[in-house]
Amino acid sequence: MTKIVVTAEVRPSEDESKVLMAIANFFDYEKITKERRGDYIVVIVEESRTLKSLQKFHDALREEKILDVARKYLRRGISDNSISFMLHKQAAAIGVISFVDDERESPLGPISFYIEHKNPNEVVDWLAPRTAKGHPLWENKIPED
Numbered sequence: 001m002t003k004i005v006v007t008a009e010v011r012p013s014e015d016e017s018k019v020l021m022a023i024a025n026f027f028d029y030e031k032i033t034k035e036r037r038g039d040y041i042v043v044i045v046e047e048s049r050t051l052k053s054l055q056k057f058h059d060a061l062r063e064e065k066i067l068d069v070a071r072k073y074l075r076r077g078i079s080d081n082s083i084s085f086m087l088h089k090q091a092a093a094i095g096v097i098s099f100v101d102d103e104r105e106s107p108l109g110p111i112s113f114y115i116e117h118k119n120p121n122e123v124v125d126w127l128a129p130r131t132a133k134g135h136p137l138w139e140n141k142i143p144e145d
Contacts, residue, residue: 002051002145003116008089009109010042019044022093023111026057050145051123054115058127060097067136071128073099078120086110119143 006027010016023029029046030053037043061070077084088106091098100106117123122143129136 001116001118002049004048004051004053005114006046006111007114008044008111009037010044011108014108016042016044018093019089022089025092025095026054026060026087026097027113028053028056051115051117051126051142054127055142057097060095061128062136064097065134066097067128067131068134069099070097071124071130074124074128078124081116081118081120083115083117083120083123084113086112117143117145 004027006023006029008019008023010019020032023044023046027046027048029048030050031047033045033047035043035045061067073085074083086100086103086106087110088098088100089108089111090106092111100110103110115123122140125138126140126143129138129140131137
């Protein structure tokens with residue numbers, strides 16, 4: 001079974017619709033939940049049960065020609081049957097993928113991705129296959145959910 005959860009905080013200086021758009025640039029969600037934490041922080045949680053919701057992310061990795069760095073970040077984020085990684089929120093807002101190692105690298109907070117799948121290595125191979133001179137050595141079909 002596949003489960004994808006994407007979260008991002010909406011800081012007081014941010015427009016909620018822009019945060020939603022930043023997420024939507026790379027992720028098609030099925031369900032959205034908003035939570036208030038503290039006096040002002042709204043956490044947006046978007047969920048999906050299918051890897052097809054990551055098709056925009058898949059395509060953007062190829063457009064931006066960052067498969068090698070993406071593969072490194074995705075593989076580093078594998079733990080048991082899941083993958084976790086973070087994207088820079090402001091970069092995502094303008095449709096650019098920029099991975100971050102630490103929440104502090106994204107001043108308004110990152111967009112956090114959590115992908116649960118029976119075989120996370122297959123997901124990585126689909127999203128960011130190995131390359132030779134910047135070109136994918138193969139293109140896998142989307143793994144079954």
